[in-house]
Amino acid sequence: MSQIIVEELTKTFRVAERRGGLFGFLRRRWREVHALQRVSFALREGELLGLIGPNGAGKSTTIKILCGILEPTSGRCEVGGLVPWRERIRHVARIGAVFGQRTQLWWDLPVADSFALLRDVYRVAPDDYRRALDELIALLDLERLLSTPVRQLSLGQRMRCEIAASMLHRPRVLFLDEPTIGLDAVAKLAVRDFVRTLNRDRGVTVILTTHDMHDVEALAERVMVIGKGQILADGTLASLRHDVLRERRLRVQFAEEIGDFEIPGTVIRHRSGLSVELSFDPRQTPAHALIADIAARYDVEDVHVDEPPIDEVVARFYARHELEAR
Amino acid sequence: MSGRGSHALTPYVAVVRARFGVLLQYRAAAIAGFVTQCWWGGIKVMVLTAFFAASAGAPMTLPQAIDYVWLGQALFTMLPWSGDPDVARMVRTGDVAYERLRPLDTYAFWYSRAVARRTANPALRALPMLLTAGVLLRVVGWSAYALRAPAGVAASLLFVASIALVIALSAAVSALIDALTVATLSDRGVTVLVSPLVIVLSGSLVPLPLFPDWLQPILRNQPFAGLMDTPFRIYTGNLAAGGAVFALARQAIWVVVLVLLGRVVMARVMSRLQTQGG
Amino acid sequence: MNALRLYGRYIATSIRSQRQYPASLITTSIGAFAATITDFVGIWALFARFRRLEGWAFGEVALLYGVVSVSFALADSLTRGFDVFGEQFVKTGDFDRVLVRPRSAVLQLLGYELRLTRIGRLAQGAFAWGVGAHLSGVEWSPASWAVLAFAVAGGIALFSGILMVQATLAFWTVESLEVANTLTYGGIEAGQYPLDVYARWFRNFLVFVVPIGCISYFPVSVVLGRVNALPYAFAPAFGFVFLGIALRIWTFGVRHYTSTGS
Numbered sequence: 001m002s003q004i005i006v007e008e009l010t011k012t013f014r015v016a017e018r019r020g021g022l023f024g025f026l027r028r029r030w031r032e033v034h035a036l037q038r039v040s041f042a043l044r045e046g047e048l049l050g051l052i053g054p055n056g057a058g059k060s061t062t063i064k065i066l067c068g069i070l071e072p073t074s075g076r077c078e079v080g081g082l083v084p085w086r087e088r089i090r091h092v093a094r095i096g097a098v099f100g101q102r103t104q105l106w107w108d109l110p111v112a113d114s115f116a117l118l119r120d121v122y123r124v125a126p127d128d129y130r131r132a133l134d135e136l137i138a139l140l141d142l143e144r145l146l147s148t149p150v151r152q153l154s155l156g157q158r159m160r161c162e163i164a165a166s167m168l169h170r171p172r173v174l175f176l177d178e179p180t181i182g183l184d185a186v187a188k189l190a191v192r193d194f195v196r197t198l199n200r201d202r203g204v205t206v207i208l209t210t211h212d213m214h215d216v217e218a219l220a221e222r223v224m225v226i227g228k229g230q231i232l233a234d235g236t237l238a239s240l241r242h243d244v245l246r247e248r249r250l251r252v253q254f255a256e257e258i259g260d261f262e263i264p265g266t267v268i269r270h271r272s273g274l275s276v277e278l279s280f281d282p283r284q285t286p287a288h289a290l291i292a293d294i295a296a297r298y299d300v301e302d303v304h305v306d307e308p309p310i311d312e313v314v315a316r317f318y319a320r321h322e323l324e325a326r
Numbered sequence: 327m328s329g330r331g332s333h334a335l336t337p338y339v340a341v342v343r344a345r346f347g348v349l350l351q352y353r354a355a356a357i358a359g360f361v362t363q364c365w366w367g368g369i370k371v372m373v374l375t376a377f378f379a380a381s382a383g384a385p386m387t388l389p390q391a392i393d394y395v396w397l398g399q400a401l402f403t404m405l406p407w408s409g410d411p412d413v414a415r416m417v418r419t420g421d422v423a424y425e426r427l428r429p430l431d432t433y434a435f436w437y438s439r440a441v442a443r444r445t446a447n448p449a450l451r452a453l454p455m456l457l458t459a460g461v462l463l464r465v466v467g468w469s470a471y472a473l474r475a476p477a478g479v480a481a482s483l484l485f486v487a488s489i490a491l492v493i494a495l496s497a498a499v500s501a502l503i504d505a506l507t508v509a510t511l512s513d514r515g516v517t518v519l520v521s522p523l524v525i526v527l528s529g530s531l532v533p534l535p536l537f538p539d540w541l542q543p544i545l546r547n548q549p550f551a552g553l554m555d556t557p558f559r560i561y562t563g564n565l566a567a568g569g570a571v572f573a574l575a576r577q578a579i580w581v582v583v584l585v586l587l588g589r590v591v592m593a594r595v596m597s598r599l600q601t602q603g604g
Numbered sequence: 605m606n607a608l609r610l611y612g613r614y615i616a617t618s619i620r621s622q623r624q625y626p627a628s629l630i631t632t633s634i635g636a637f638a639a640t641i642t643d644f645v646g647i648w649a650l651f652a653r654f655r656r657l658e659g660w661a662f663g664e665v666a667l668l669y670g671v672v673s674v675s676f677a678l679a680d681s682l683t684r685g686f687d688v689f690g691e692q693f694v695k696t697g698d699f700d701r702v703l704v705r706p707r708s709a710v711l712q713l714l715g716y717e718l719r720l721t722r723i724g725r726l727a728q729g730a731f732a733w734g735v736g737a738h739l740s741g742v743e744w745s746p747a748s749w750a751v752l753a754f755a756v757a758g759g760i761a762l763f764s765g766i767l768m769v770q771a772t773l774a775f776w777t778v779e780s781l782e783v784a785n786t787l788t789y790g791g792i793e794a795g796q797y798p799l800d801v802y803a804r805w806f807r808n809f810l811v812f813v814v815p816i817g818c819i820s821y822f823p824v825s826v827v828l829g830r831v832n833a834l835p836y837a838f839a840p841a842f843g844f845v846f847l848g849i850a851l852r853i854w855t856f857g858v859r860h861y862t863s864t865g866s
Contacts, residue, residue, distance in 0.1 A: 013864060069703045071863045085862060093706035104701055106617060108624040113617060120613050121705055121712075149624070358786075365790045368806070369797075376801040377654040384653060514628070518635030522642045531646040538652045 003173065003205055004043040004066065009075035011036040011061050011229075035061040036072070037229040045172070046203040048195075050220030050237075052210065052314065054323050058229045059209045063175055066207065068092055079173060093122060096166035100178035103158065104165055105150045111161050112146040115168060122169035129168065136164040140194055156187025163194060174198065176208045180215055192218045213310040225314075227323040237310070244317045245308050248287060250278045252294060253302040263294060274301075279308075337430055338438040342445075359403075360454050367399035367459065371471050385535045389474060390562040394533045396473040397558045400455035401489075403447035405528055405553055406496045407521040409503035410439055414513035422508055423599055433501060433592045437585075440500035444493050477563025484570045488557035491577040495552050498584035499524070505591040508599070529555035535564065549584060552577035607711055614715025622720050629720055636724025643796065644669060644732050658800040663739025664828055669796040670733025671752060672820045675759025676792050677726035679767065682760070685716030686767040690774030699861070709858060710851070713771075740828060748827045751837045755823035758840025762819050763788060765843070765850030772850075772857035787814055795820045815842040 013033045036058045043049055053059050064070035065077060068084030068091045077084060082091045098104075105114040119129045137143050140160045150158060159179060166174065176195065180188045196219060198204045210216060216223055216237060223240055225233040233240055250266070254274045261268070265285040266278040280290060287305050294300060371392050378388040386394070413436065416422040425432050459473035476482040503520055507513040525531050527550035534545045534555040545551060556573045559565040565573055622629055647669060651662035660668075680687065693699040693713075702712050742748060770784030795816040799807050810817040822839035825831045 064700065067700070067704050069700045069862060088703065088862075089706045089708075092704045095704070097701075097704045099697075099701065102696065102698055102701060106621055108621040109617065113620065117613055117617050120610050121707055123706075362786045362790060365786045366793060369790070369794050369802075372802050372806070373650075373657070373797050376658050376797075377650055380656045380658070381654050514631050514635070518631060518638060522638045525639075526642050526645055531642055532649045536653050537649045 002042040003045040003047075003080055004207075005076065005078045006042065006062075006066075007040045007076040009036055009039045009062075009065065009077055010034075010073050011058075011065065011070070012073045034229050036065075038075070039226075039229070039231055041224065041231065041234060043205060043207070045205055046199070047222060048199045048206045048208065048220050050208050050210065050216035050223045051226060052213070052216060052223060053226035053232075054318060057323065058226045060177065061229075062226065063177055063207065063209060067095065067097055067175055093169070094171055095173045095175065096169070096171035097175040098159075098162050098166050098177065098179055100159070100176075100181040103150065103162065105158070105161060107151050108149055110147045110149055111142070111153070114150065114161075115146075115165060118165055118168055124169050128170070132168050132170055136167060139197060140164055140190075154187075156183050156190065159183060159187065159191055160194070163191065167198070171204070173205045173207070176206060176210075178210055179208070180210065180212050188212070188214075195219055213314055217310050225317060227318070227321050232321055233317070240317065241307065241310075241313050244320070245313045246281060246283065247279045247308060248282050249306045249308060250280060250287070250290060251304040251306070252276050252278070252300060255299040255301040258298055263290070266290065338434060341435065341438045342442040360451060363399040363402060363451070363455055364458060367395055367455075368471075370395045370399075375471070385539075386533065386559075386562070386564045390564050391533055391536065392471060393473055393562045394529070394558045394564075396455070396459035397561060398530050398554055400452040400459070401448050401492075401554070402530065403451055404444050404492055404496050405524055405530060406440070406444065406499035406503065407524045408517050409500055409507050409513050410436065410443065412439075413504045414507055417507055417511060417513065426596065426599065432596060433505075433589050436504050436592075437497050437501045437588075440497035440504070441493060444496045444500065476561050480567050481560055481563055481570070484567070484574065485557050485561045488560055488570075488574055488577060491574060491581060492553055492557055494581045495549070495577060495584065498581055498588060499549075499553075502584055502588040502591065505588050505595055508595045509591060524550055524553065527551065528553040529558065533558070535559070547576070549580040552580050607708070610707065611711060611715055614712075615718045618715070618717045619720065622717075632721040633724040633727075636721055637728050638724075640673065640725045641728040641731070643793070644728060647796070658798055660798050660800075661740065663736050663741075664824075664830075665736070665797065666732045667736030667740055667742070667828070668798065668820055668824045670729050670731075670736050671755055671824055672759065672792050672795040672816070673729030673732060674726060675756045675819060676763050676788070677722045677729050678756070679760045679763030680725070680788075681719045681722035682714065683764045683767045684719040685713030686764070686771040689713065689771035694774045694861075703862070710854070742827055751823050751827050754837070755819050755840045758843030759819040760843075761847040762815060762843035763791070765847035766791065766814070768847075768850040768854050772854050775857045775861045791816045798825075811842075815839075815846060818842040 011034075013035055014030045015033050039058070039062065051059050051062065061070065065072050066079060066084060068088040071085040079091060080094060082094075084091045104118075105111060106117070115133065124132070137146070140163070142160065142164060145153065145157055145161060148157075150161070153161065163176075163179065174195075179195070180191055183191065192215060195206060195208070199206050199219075206219075208215065208219060221236060223233070223235065223237050224231055225240070233243070249269070252275065254276070257274070261271075261276065263278065266280045269277040269279050271277075278290075280287075291303055291305075294303075374391050374395065375388060378384065378391070384391075413422070416425065425435075428435065456473065460475075463469070463472035476485055499520070503513075503516050506516045510516060527534075527545065527548055529551065530553075534551060535542070537545055545555075552573075556565075556577055560570045560573070644666070647665060648662065651657070651665070655661075657665060685693075689699075693702065699709075702709050705712060737744070766784065766787045770788070773784065791814060794802070794806075794810055799810060799817045799821045802810070807817070810821075818839035819842070822831075822836040826834070826837045
């Protein structure tokens with residue numbers, strides 16, 4: 001049974017075109033923008049979906065509709081049996097949302113004060129609150145942060161608190177909009193760990209939008225690419241990779257100087273000193289055969305086979321669909 | 327070298343032009359501001375009319391007071407009731423030290439920005455206000471409430487000269503506020519102090535001649551009178567030619583005094599910035 | 605937790621938050637006092653020169669001014685969330701954050717901040733009120749207190765309604781909010797003088813469209829004994845009517861926002 005159902009969801013905006021002249025804003029011309037065009041998908045309880053796509057592709061429109069903030073032009077959408085925008089208050093009481101670049105915490109007050117206020121906003125019973133808070137403190141290592149004013153927290157600490165704040169009422173669905181934006185490496189890992197725990201151990205359904213493909217790589221079994229208001233791909237990251245960029249990369253470290261160098265079925269990507277990076281198509285040239293071939297001809301010190309970085313895969317995918325990245 | 331003088335001024339001219347461009351973009355705000363000014367002016371005119379009906383013996387006539395009010399509404403944005411918001415922001419963020427990186431005299435730089443601010447806004451707002459008060463009100467039959475022409479040719483010329491001095495004076499006050507903002511590390515304290523003073527003492531609130539007689543000697547000789555009261559009384563003929571020339575001289579003296587004061591404060595502040603690093 | 609208690613929590617949180625910057629709180633409050641007392645200085649100057657205005661003495665106008673000023677100071681302090689709505693919520697997208705919480709948006713915005721610095725305006729309004737009460741020789745019976753308390757309540761409702769309409773405009777444009785200032789600040793300006801001063805059409809505007817006259821001129825006239833008709837004491841009810849209409853407009857604006865996302 002699907003927890004989130006989206007069928008033929010369409011959203012069209014009317015945008016005013018600015019015109020020049022002193023009274024230009026009085027004579028507006030309108031232009032239609034199709035933010036979402038007949039988008040359909042479903043999500044089971046406990047799934048983790050990574051939603052990617054360039055800015056303006058329709059990601060945040062999708063999230064806004066699912067959160068009940070925005071009403072679609074047409075189509076159907078249910079989250080846990082509720083139509084978000086029609087039963088907004090009941091719906092939002094059951095979801096959590098983190099918008100990476102905005103805070104829901106009171107800037108000048110200790111984190112604990114914000115949490116206490118959110119408890120009242122979400123009508124969480126005192127016992128439930130205590131239990132939820134204890135768990136979150138343990139999971140996110142918040143003990144020391146609770147009495148600190150938000151303005152004194154680092155971005156990473158604040159993000160941990162933001163996520164905790166959105167989980168105090170134990171929602172079954174969590175929306176994370178760019179949760180790792182601007183974080184340093186350690187903080188990113190902490191956030192990913194926590195999201196993974198929520199999803200795997202607690203069975204919380206998570207929808208994550210991000211520009212950081214490593215988030216997706218680390219977390220999402222299922223990836224959906226949105227571009228120009230449509231779903232362009234929906235599947236695992238591996239299948240996306242398979243569709244877009246099958247090549248592999250082989251890095252060879254030679255033990256001695258080599259002269260002209262060419263191996264059939266490969267392309268040289270970089271060459272510097274004794275190290276060379278090749279790309280090849282594993283369907284035509286299996287990796288083991290290629291390595292054996294090179295090792296037979298040259299004195300090789302080390303080899304390393306890798307997939308192209310995920311950013312490159314996605315960039316290639318955007319390019320194929322003529323999407324403007326960022 | 328002949329081109330040298332203009333060359334030295336080029337950066338300041340560029341600043342003025344750029345600021346004009348920025349301000350002109352806020353046309354919707356300007357139109358909204360215009361509506362507000364009309365409302366305000368209308369109320370003041372009606373209130374003054376009612377007051378004048380009750381008793382005679384005021385040191386100015388009702389038509390003079392009405393002209394004074396409309397001019398005040400038209401030129402409201404010339405008043406230096408706050409400093410440069412950019413300077414305030416730089417002080418908050420600590421970026422003000424970078425102002426020293428510009429190969430310019432900082433006081434002159436800030437002064438030119440103030441000139442632009444005190445010219446661009448009124449330029450945008452004055453004309454529609456003057457047309458409304460001077461022409462539209464007559465057309466719809468409210469001539470009694472309308473703005474009249476200047477009291478004469480001499481008054482007109484003196485008025486223009488006085489407005490030029492208003493801009494110089496207003497920019498001097500603005501630049502002084504900027505310098506004090508840097509000195510006190512916040513624009514808040516200075517603005518809190520200066521803005522009510524400017525509103526009351528310029529005549530923007532109530533025409534200065536209508537204040538009690540015993541206050542007149544003080545009101546006439548304080549610097550803020552040169553921001554509105556002087557040109558407006560010249561325009562309306564409340565200040566006769568001789569008195570007008572004298573009043574212009576008073577405006578000019580205050581410009582000099584305030585520029586010197588601003589430079590002194592600025593020099594102190596900047597030398598402190600250089601030794602303490604802001 | 606019911607709405608009223610949650611509101612209480614919000615306010616307590618807001619006050620704690622502002623107490624973090626006591627120095628700024630004090631300077632800004634003093635600034636608000638200094639900036640707003642200028643209007644009263646203006647009224648004083650004109651009365652010093654002319655003595656009377658349409659049969660009203662200085663003390664009587666001071667009382668009128670005090671009532672308007674106190675009402676607006678309280679409304680402005682309570683409805684900060686609506687006052688900064690365009691800048692702080694619509695432009696930044698923070699209104700989305702409000703919508704993903706299971707409480708009414710009005711409640712959350714009212715709870716956004718209780719602006720303590722408005723104590724400056726409140727103090728000068730109270731000062732004018734005191735001066736007016738002293739000079740005009742009003743007899744302070746419980747009845748006159750009741751009339752003015754109702755006037756202030758109606759005034760808070762009216763000014764809150766105006767700010768709410770201003771906030772609603774922000775769903776369409778963030779540019780022209782200065783128009784609303786005409787009604788708030790301009791309204792105080794207009795409401796601090798007796799209505800007799802104004803042209804008939806303007807008087808009608810101040811009674812029937814944006815009923816500032818109803819929350820100041822009529823009740824104050826009753827208290828001063830200038831009119832002998834008790835119904836005028838109930839005129840501030842129009843402030844509540846205005847607030848009701850403003851709420852409808854607000855709801856319409858929110859619906860527009862959720863269907864267009866602005």
